[in-house]
Amino acid sequence: MSADQTAVPPNAAASHAGREGKLLEIVGIDKSFGHLRILKRCSLDVARGETVVLIGPSGSGKSTLLRCVNLLEPADGGDIFFEGANITADLKNAPRIRRQIGMVFQNFELFQHLSAAENIMLAPMKVLGLSRADAHDIAVDLLGKVRIPDKADAFPDELSGGQQQRVAIARALAMKPKLMLYDEPTSALDPEMIREVLDVMADLSAEGMTSLVVTHEMGFARRAADKIVFMESGEIVETASSEAFFGGSVNERARHFLDQILH
Template sequence: MAMNTPTKPTRPLLELIGLDKHYGPFQVLKNCSLNVNSGETVVIIGPSGSGKSTLLRCVNQLEPADGGDLFFEGKRVDFDKRNVHLLRRDIGMVFQNFELFAHLSVIENIMLAPIKVLGMSRADAHDLALELLGKVRIPEKADAYPDEISGGQQQRVAIARALAMKPKVMLYDEPTSALDPEMIREVVDVMADLSAEGMTSLVVTHEMGFARRAADRIVFMEAGEIIENASKTDFFGGAVNPRTRHFLDQILH
């Protein structure tokens, strides 16, 4: 009789274990632990100053953590800045304010990193950029410059630029906070499409419509701590602690 070989447990794609971060005497992250599985979309919410953006910046090593451990694909991340470029090849990040190069066209903004970092030919980078502009629904803006397109379109270019590095994880830091209300949905739709296609995503946002639509789990942070880590069903179904419930009531009403 054949024996069943036990399957080896799969580790999360991204593991944060007890991360701490100080700015001088102020502790902005306090023993933060979080796992993100491959293909999962995790939304982080919380009041201003709760440490949400700092947590993302520690994941992408824009800010070095002062304590704790970070694992990516089961391997401990060395906080040595000499090796940080290797991590950022696999972890894309989209910021609040687009960060596009004003002197480059839309397509050139997207082509730059694949050529400079990945060694891709201009022809291949051009083809990839056109493909990604189609994915973010603005292929007609390829030859425009950032100041010639709307904020929502600029943010979609920023998403396409991050995707051009073929990341395994996408980090979004309040990607709609600088947008006018009518432009928010076009960015949220693109993000939701990527989540539906299986892109692993860690998203700091107050857009509860996106959370309801695309999140697998929702994390609530307050005063540098992770207070809640719940499934979308539990979170919106009310199975959360009173501090989380109070914040949710405030932003929904």
């Protein structure tokens, strides 16, 4: 089996046959840092092809939940199922899981000494064993997908913040992930650059990429989300369809937050 075909650990695949429609299932996740409890029995399902947006005040645990999904932070309790397999059962498999889950952070984290194309090529060459020529073809194709086809040879300091973030998205896509995680990907951008990144994310969602997004951009949430999840004080307080959430049929705490952020 080639590296890009590596499956999640096969443990209990049969016993989780009922989870087939759910690409990701988070069940009762707890996480603390010292005496501070960050996540409190959080549970959430993400279906294949679904875009789920996590919103809530700063410090509510949204980013920590993403990091637990990507196994960057070990959960203290609960389970996370990816493609039906419990990925929290054996963290030795974390590198293999991360090959299938792309993550885009607040900061672009590009290698400054590499061009845009070379930043994208690095993981396919080193992790998947692709040739430089094949990896370059993928990079060029992905730069077109994120709407900067002419920036292959540009270095990060020659790119705007929005362009750098789109290179970061292309870099994540180069591993052909089954799930994309976005941790406030526009929070470090100037206002005029935010739309270009959100447009690319919306394009990917429309194409069927399964996505879990932490953002304060309600325009994107209204436009691209299938489901809105409101978090506060480490808890998932409300889960609703985008239509219901923005139509006012939500928890009072979530409605108060929405009123504040929209006005």
